[in-house]
Amino acid sequence: MSINYDFGDLEAFLAVKETGSFHKAAAKLNLSQSAITRRIRKLEEALDSQLFLRTTRAVKPTLAAKRLQSRAEVMLQDARETSQAMRDESVAFAHQRNALITIAVLPTSIGTLVLPALRRFREEGHSARVRILDLATNEVAEAVAEGEADFGVSSIPALEATTRFEPLLEERIVLALPINHPMAGQRAVEWANLKSLPLILPSRGTGNRLLIDEAMARARQQFFWTYEVGRTSTALEMVKDGLGAALVPESATGGNDVSYVPLNDTRLMRSIGLLRRATHAETSTVKALINALRKTPK
Incomplete structure (x- = not known):
């Protein structure tokens, strides 16, 4: 029998049980209300039991929730005691505790911002391990809001x-063309020039697509895309193969x-910046990496 829930789901359950509100539980755990809802739904599906009766006025625990409460409290307490014991046993290696930083980043921001910041971070003498989650814009926002990442590097403001959100740099969206295309080498192109091209656009719902759609609307232009892709790297491979022209962030350029x-x-610009949880207590090591990002030449 597999266990398809975790301690975070149990914490969310106990917070809702204690406060009688998804909103108050979210505030207590410093998460979004949508994150609390997802955790409760995940726990209910794993246990095959409804835990709360939701009405417009109240959130009431079911019998299953009342039976689960004491077990959840014991499980979390055992987990805390185990964690404490492990920390006590590892006191000789205190420099390694809390020395893991998880950051959620847009793939196109890695070369421009993240790698130079990591080099500066190491040059300043920091030895923390860094886990990089390269995700789409919406996924970066979700990872930060749900506490899966210490902070994010994103292209859209806080959702x-x-x-x-703290802006770090502004960059253009440019047109990527096959190397031998007649428009290649021009100083600039007009929106009207795009009508004759097989366009490759980012997937609808992504941050870059939102920027492009808004810019098209301001310019009173309407285009029909030929290809729609989720990753900028995929779009550039298609351009390289001669399948069309793509609108991509300037930070993604550089291929010969x-x-x-x-x-x-x-x-037609996008902001790249830091996305952080508003009331989250950051460690000194996390702050050091954030400062390294701020110091990265723009």
Whole structure:
């Protein structure tokens, strides 16, 4: 029998049980309300039991919830005692405790921001291990809001009330063309020039697609894409193969087999910055990496 829930799900359950509210439970655990809802749903599916009766006025625990409460409390207490014991036994290696930083980043920001910051971080003498989650924009926001990452590097402002966004740089969205395309080498292209091209656009719902759609609307242009892809790297491979032209962030440029031409629209820009939980207590090591990102040349 597999166990398909974790301690975070049990913590969410006990917080809702104690407060009688998904909203108050989210505030107590410093998570978004949607994150609490997902954890409760996951726990209910794993246990095959409804835990709360939800009405417009109240959240009432079911009999299953009342039976689960004492077991959940014991499991969490055992986990805390085990963690404490492990920390006590590892006191001789105190420098390794809390020395793991998890950051959620956009793949296109890695070369521009993340790698230079990591080099500076090491040069300053920090030895913490760094786990990098390269995710889409919405996934970065979710990882930060749910506490799966210490912070994120994202291209859209905070989507949850529990997070805050700090811009670090502005970059253009440019047109990627096959190296031998007639438009390659031009100083800039107009929106109207794109109508004759087989366009490769980011998937709908992504941060880059939102920026592009808004810019098209401002320019009163409407285009029909030929290909829609989830990753900028995929779009560039398709451009390289001659399948079309793609709108991509400037930080993704650099390949010698593709030409990049800016659009004659200064409003087609995106902000790249830090996404952090608003009230989360960050360790000194996390703060040091954040400061290294701030110092990265723009």
